[in-house]
Amino acid sequence: MSEAIKQLAVRTALELGAGAVRVTSARADEESRRRMQAAFARRDFLCWSYDDEYARRATDPRELCRGARSVVCIALPYAAPAPRAGPLRGRVSNYAWSADYHRRLRVLLDAVAHAIDEAAGKRVTTVACDTRPLAERALAARAGLGWIGKHTNLISPGLGSFVFLGEVVTTLELPQDESLAKTCGSCARCVEVCPTQALRGDYTIDANRCISDLTQRTGAIPISMRPLIGDWVWGCDLCQLVCPPTREAGPLGGAHWAPLDQEVGRPALVDLLRLRSSAFKKRFEPTAMGWRGAAVLRRNAAVALGNALDRSTVGPLAESLRGDPHPMVRGHAAWALGRIGSPAALAALRGQSNMERSDEVRAEISMALQPFHSSPGVCSTR
Secondary structure (H helix, E strand, O other): OHHHHHHHHHHHHHHOOOOEEEEEEOOOOHHHHHHHHHHHHOOOOOOOOOOHHHHHHHOOHHHOOOOOOEEEEEEEEOOOOOOOOOOOEOEEOHHHOOEOHHHHHHHHHHHHHHHHHHHHOOOOEEEEOOOOOOOHHHHHHHHOOOEEOOOOOEEEOOOEOOEEEEEEEEOOOOOOOOOOOOOOOOOOHHHHHOOOOOEOOOOOEOHHHOHHHHOOOOOOOOOOOHHHHOOEEEOOOHHHHOOHHHHHHOOOOOHHHOOOOHHHHOOEHHHHHOOOHHHHHHHOOOEOOOOOOHHHHHHHHHHHHHHHOOHHHHHHHHHHHHHOOOHHHHHHHHHHHHHHOOHHHHHHHHHHHOOOOOHHHHHHHHHHHHHHOOOOOOOOOO
8 A cells, every 4th residue: 555655646746747756764864963963063054044953853854744754755857948148147046047946846746745645545744845944955865866966956867956856744654765875976076166165075065155045145245255156146056057967967847947038047137236126026026036035136236247347337336326225235236336446436436435324335335445545656557
């Protein structure tokens, strides 16, 4: 009976687009808990409110489902061809340029859970879809869906690392699958390609340096990190794009995961800098970028424009410095103007320095102007 229910769950998931399905025990994972606690002790995730209690709950599926015995782990491939690049356009991570994956993945997981419940004759499942504490990658690795790469993402054979993970936790005792005895070996391409050196090469990450985390935080991006972000305005895929198993797998996600349109997949930076709530709700709220709000995207656009070093963008950046309602965005626009450093950019900074009311923004303006303060008898070359 348990084998038949497992096969029913696998068949249901695969019919709805899953790339792989495996089952593991719902027992607590003490090794994963220790690794997670060690990461928190290293302060690898300062932007997130994680603590030892979170680690304990996340590594024990029974916290989600009392009496749980098994976890059905599902990998849903989403890789799609990148939209065409263009001048002064930002880059968006593959997972975020289509309709919010949580909804589609939840439909799949609910269908699998319903099939199990129907076969059992009663409710025996709980669904986890990236919204509750659960060490998904550790569970998926234990189930044999793949192995954790040096970029800290799960790499699934034949699918690569561009996969969404979801789980159906059940009180049924289902036949378990074996984990894979595989690692990345000597390959370190992901470590080498990371501009911010967030990846240590030992299968851990300093998320405080990760471009994906930097572009999602709600506060200011550290000044030292801004030049390293390049043109990414949401997330970063560099470590996955160079990963050999992911490259070999190719774009398996299909049309479902293609960009909603060009302005979502490769947004024009100046338009993004001017983004307001009405346009945000229409264009970005349906995606996985929708949860942080328009100001975060405007801030990221300012950083990308600062890295573009294009003098044609001084006008929009000066407009943002003067008039954006959010001090964080004004501050990053000031930094971008300082990066460009043209006469018009410096004039905009100096013109706003005495008018700005926010201490935070005034400090940004001062730092942006600092390289251009000439010492007596020394002429600035910029």
